[in-house]
């Protein structure tokens with residue numbers, strides 16, 4: 123019985139939809155789920171990145187721009203044609219235009235808020251009826267340090283990531299009684315395409331590392347445990363919450 127508790131983290135046989143699955147955190151989380159026996163559906167704009175990310179894993183790729191009008195309906199129709207629907211949704215697609223509040227254009231504002239905030243809701247809402255039927259579902263949103271504090275040139279990104287925390291609570295309020303939990307992972311600084319401009323400046327990256335309690339920036343592997351916790355039965359009575367995976371950045 124020593125390992126009995128480990129079954130709580132068993133996600134084998136589930137199906138997961140991961141937006142932003144072609145790179146960075148989304149790619150890593152797709153890999154971590156696939157390695158745990160989950161079929162993975164990856165969404166992003168770049169087909170080559172999605173294919174490389176899927177590799178030999180069981181699943182499918184859907185190359186589309188989630189911000190385009192009708193994209194989430196189109197995605198839903200394509201996934202409906204698959205023999206398995208998602209039990210787990212990881213809303214990892216995101217973008218940061220990095221524009222000062224004085225200069226950000228209306229189109230950059232809308233694109234960023236659409237992708238970072240509206241799309242996670244619209245994608246999740248589509249698959250809730252299936253999850254309700256099963257009495258089981260996991261929605262995992264990706265928050266940020268900018269969900270609770272402002273960083274330079276983050277006006278639209280921060281506004282959307284602040285909204286993600288409340289969206290997560292509201293999803294939990296709406297759907298948890300059907301066995302569907304909604305939670306967020308809030309990463310600190312991880313080296314990905316999104317943060318490439320920050321990590322290009324070694325001194326700045328070192329300052330960020332020193333701002334954590336642990337003393338280093340994130341490594342993709344740091345996401346695996348929190349992800350499997352939120353994706354599995356282990357977190358069955360946890361909903362509407364955000365888990366900071368930030369090395370203690372927000373604790374210090």
Ligand SMILES: NC(=O)c1ccc[n+]([C@@H]2O[C@H](COP(=O)([O-])OP(=O)(O)OC[C@H]3O[C@@H](n4cnc5c(N)ncnc54)[C@H](OP(=O)(O)O)[C@@H]3O)[C@@H](O)[C@H]2O)c1
Nearest residue numbers: 142145146147166167168187188215216311312314315316
């Ligand atoms: N890295 C960090 O330190 C950090 C910290 C806190 C939060 N986050 C969050 O983590 C999530 C993943 O970011 P990341 O750091 O892994 O950066 P990333 O590698 O740039 O990932 C973003 C993903 O979103 C996809 N994407 C962008 N626009 C899209 C669109 N219109 N339609 C569909 N997919 C789109 C991109 O693929 P395509 O370009 O192929 O479309 C890409 O795979 C984001 O929500 C981000 O805000 C990251």
